Amino acid sequence: MEKEEQLQVLKDLVAINTVADNEKEVAQYLSDLFKKHGIDSEIVDQFDNRSNLVASIGNKSGKVLAFEGHEDTVHENNADDWTHNPFDPVVENNNLYGRGVTDMKAGLAAQAIALIELHDEHKDLSGQLKFLATISEELTQGGANFLAKRGDVDDVDAVVIGEPTGQRQDDKNRHYLVYAHKGALIYTVKSVGKAAHSSTPEYGIDAIDNLINYRQVEKEYFAKQTGNDDILGKTIYTPDIFQGGKQVNSIPDFAFEKVMVRTIPQLNNDQIVHDLNEIIDSFNQKSGYNLKLEVNFSGYPVKNNPDADIVSVAQQASQDELGYKLDLKSLSMGTDASQYKARKNDLDVIILGPGNDTAHQTDEYIDLDSFYAFIRLYKQIAINYLQ
Numbered sequence: 001m002e003k004e005e006q007l008q009v010l011k012d013l014v015a016i017n018t019v020a021d022n023e024k025e026v027a028q029y030l031s032d033l034f035k036k037h038g039i040d041s042e043i044v045d046q047f048d049n050r051s052n053l054v055a056s057i058g059n060k061s062g063k064v065l066a067f068e069g070h071e072d073t074v075h076e077n078n079a080d081d082w083t084h085n086p087f088d089p090v091v092e093n094n095n096l097y098g099r100g101v102t103d104m105k106a107g108l109a110a111q112a113i114a115l116i117e118l119h120d121e122h123k124d125l126s127g128q129l130k131f132l133a134t135i136s137e138e139l140t141q142g143g144a145n146f147l148a149k150r151g152d153v154d155d156v157d158a159v160v161i162g163e164p165t166g167q168r169q170d171d172k173n174r175h176y177l178v179y180a181h182k183g184a185l186i187y188t189v190k191s192v193g194k195a196a197h198s199s200t201p202e203y204g205i206d207a208i209d210n211l212i213n214y215r216q217v218e219k220e221y222f223a224k225q226t227g228n229d230d231i232l233g234k235t236i237y238t239p240d241i242f243q244g245g246k247q248v249n250s251i252p253d254f255a256f257e258k259v260m261v262r263t264i265p266q267l268n269n270d271q272i273v274h275d276l277n278e279i280i281d282s283f284n285q286k287s288g289y290n291l292k293l294e295v296n297f298s299g300y301p302v303k304n305n306p307d308a309d310i311v312s313v314a315q316q317a318s319q320d321e322l323g324y325k326l327d328l329k330s331l332s333m334g335t336d337a338s339q340y341k342a343r344k345n346d347l348d349v350i351i352l353g354p355g356n357d358t359a360h361q362t363d364e365y366i367d368l369d370s371f372y373a374f375i376r377l378y379k380q381i382a383i384n385y386l387q
Contacts, residue, residue: 001113003372006095009033010109010371014089014098023071023135023143024051030112030133031055037116039364044147046135052143053133054152057119058386062127064155065310067378068144068336069108069162069353070137073100074360078158081362095365106160106366107353107374108133114378123379127386130156137336141299144336148212148343158310158348159379161335164355166370177314177326178351180231183263183301184334187271188256189214189280191244192290196252204251205288211255213282215239215292218259221275227266231303231330236262249346258296262332269298299338308348310385317380321373326352352377 001009014027025044031041034055041055053071069336076099077084084090086099096106115131132152134143151157166173177348179261222237237259244255278292283289304311306328318326337349354374358364 001116006109006113006375007091007187007368007373009113010096010101010106011089013109014096014101015087017087018072018100020072020076022049024049025054025134026071026108027051033112034116035121036101038306039116041131044150046143046146050135052135052147053131054147055115055131056128057115057281058125058128060128060155062125062235063157063386064128064130066130066135066153066156066159066384067111067162067382068132068159068271068340069104069111070134070143071108072136072138072337073103073105074138077362078105083363086364089174094368095260096368096371097363097365099364101366102164102355102364103359104353104355106355106371107164110191110354110374111160111162111370111378113375114382116226117355117375118379118382123383125382125386127300129382129386134336140297141334141336141339144339147322148339153340153344156347158343158350158385159337159340160310160314160378161337161351162353162374162378163335163351164353164357164359165351166356168356171233173356175318175322175326175352175370176329177311177318177336178329178331179306179311180330181302181334181337181351182236183269183338184231184297184299185261185263185269185295186258186297187261187273187276188225188258188294188296189218189276190292191254191255193251193253193288196251198249198251201251204253207252207255207383210283210289210291211242211244211257214280215257217279217283221279222261225267227264229264229266229301229303232264232301235264235267236332238262240359256273263301265301265303269300273298281367299334302335302349303338303342304349310348310350310381313385314350314352314381317384321377321380
């Protein structure tokens with residue numbers, strides 16, 4: 001593809017509003033683009049108007065590498081705060097602005113274009129290159145979970161997830177290779193009480209009081225956790241939402257808290273859920289308590305071998321295409337890698353994509369030199385890894 005066509009693909013993807021919905025339009029767009037170049041693909045419907053996409057080139061006689069990215073974006077927040085319409089991509093000073101362009105439609109477009117160009121150039125890959133595009137990464141990693149359970153990574157040796165890994169430094173973009181990140185556990189604890197008039201509180205059960213009592217024990221539980229991973233560090237516990245009551249003259253009959261925990265292997269998601277349920281059970285044995293734990297999301301911690309083939313291949317390719325060797329890095333935030341590693345523990349996964357630290361921000365952008373460079377980088381990674 002010429003640069004103009006590469007840029008148009010990225011613009012088209014950004015112009016499709018996929019704020020936690022409507023990913024089917026992206027899947028259809030990419031499927032049509034692949035078909036135009038003689039590449040078969042499968043649109044994998046998951047919910048109404050929400051579809052994943054699977055495509056591949058090459059053959060299964062050797063190793064299997066997968067490029068992976070998500071189709072959804074976070075909300076644009078107040079559109080009036082944007083310099084331009086967040087879904088009408090604009091190029092200024094060699095930067096492309098729009099919601100989701102960094103996180104992560106630039107990565108998705110670069111991977112799709114790399115696949116197409118490798119196919120059109122008749123590169124002998126001596127293996128298979130897959131392309132996976134998923135729904136709902138931002139909220140649930142639901143698309144990756146769905147594809148993993150379908151078996152779409154069962155034959156895969158390594159995955160390159162195209163999340164943005166660039167950081168702005170002195171008006172330049174420096175990229176890293178992410179090989180490990182914390183897991184994420186989001187849960188809600190609900191407290192059911194009994195309503196009563198505020199003048200006769202003895203006839204009611206205060207759901208807020210009960211939840212506060214539980215929450216204190218929950219905080220003590222996490223404070224006692226001393227596990228420290230050599231790469232990922234410590235567990236991070238952040239209670240973010242606490243709500244209860246409806247009006248000042250009634251004893252609150254319901255309250256809830258919502259918590260996010262960034263997890264490490266030494267205290268994994270399943271262990272935390274087990275321990276919290278034990279705490280809740282101990283409270284529910286007391287008179288007047290009715291607590292319940294609801295898991296909203298669970299993504300496991302990811303740690304990959306820094307000496308894996310895909311790491312060394314990516315570092316060598318970056319030296320050639322970016323002009324420097326990618327430094328290794330770990331993150332606290334999660335990616336679709338959690339779902340793939342849960343399905344196949346020995347799968348090698350790296351996170352490497354164009355973009356910068358404007359993800360989720362107003363006037364999110366990507367510098368186009370980075371976008372074009374990553375198309376070349378992805379191609380070289382595929383060629384070298386599948387030799």
